[in-house]
Amino acid sequence: MEILASLRNGDHRLTKRMAAWDSVWARRVLPPVEEAAEHTKLWWAAAVIMAAGGRWRGRKAAAAGVTAMAVAELLSNGVAKKLVERPRPPKQWIPHDDVEDRPDSSSFPSGHTAAAVAFTAAVVPAWPWAGAACAVPAVLVAVQRVHSGAHYPSDVAAGAAVGLAAAALVRATPRLLIRHLP
Template sequence: MTATREDPEGDGLLARAHRLDVAAYRALTARSSPGLDAALAAASQAANFSRPWIATAAVLALAGGSRGRRAALYGIGSVTVASAVVNLALKPLWPRRRPDRTEVPAGRHVPMPSSTSFPSGHSASAFAFATGVGAVIPAAGALLALPAATVAYSRVHTGVHYPGDVLVGSLTGIVLARATTAAFRRLGL
């Protein structure tokens, strides 16, 4: 069998990183708690299409005055950029298969996405929003880090991502949000 980006073989850096990621995935998905399983599956599903970030931006824009509107713009702008870069540029460049979740309890499964696994778009969007909002209202950004981390971890817990997908997605979201907010500032927004 020839090694591919989906399943790297051998002793190279990618193969070692993949094996480490699979081991971390198995360790994290082996733990089960019915209440936690249900909550994390719900968090994962709720974050589809950036719904919590859009709702939070609406609250900020409607109730937060001019600073809240600016934070909402920065947050949604950051999500838009992160989502576009991850889904339209990075995922096609790295066609990594989704994890085999046969050992993940069925009660915590969410629908398996049809896109490739790397990097996690949910994680990128979650951290992009928190970072974008935090550029305007640092305390709000810090508070949003908790739901962002919850969504990111939920993607591993439900069996649809490896930990490395989530880590790279989260970091990508942060970096792209910083670039987006810097561009907004240069534009006087």
């Protein structure tokens, strides 16, 4: 129990520290990242660009990314948030106005992070360069979720794990299906 209390205390301290981060960079970059990530708009746009400009490789990467993102959304928002009821970080910890624009759902896990990591991790094997380009906004989404007060860092870490699992599942599914065909 002492280990869990220590982890929880560290999670709370890091949440407060990241939410209090007040720099010009954070004020200019993170709000547009949040807007782009809402309803997975950022990842749909990336998929369209890859599919339109990347020939077969781009279409394959886009399809893998969108599929993994859908699986991650299902796992994080459709399953995990219903199983784990965790309140959002307390509003008094967040010293800026972003705290008023938070969802009412469970904080655990971060669905935005799950979608971002799933999309990115699924794109990398199909088109490494595009996956590397997607990694930058994926990291920014994860940082923004804590900075805005929507999530604890552990929620973001769990969302990243869900995203990686979704991408691995999407990558493994064709091989599993082929292996079990008569």
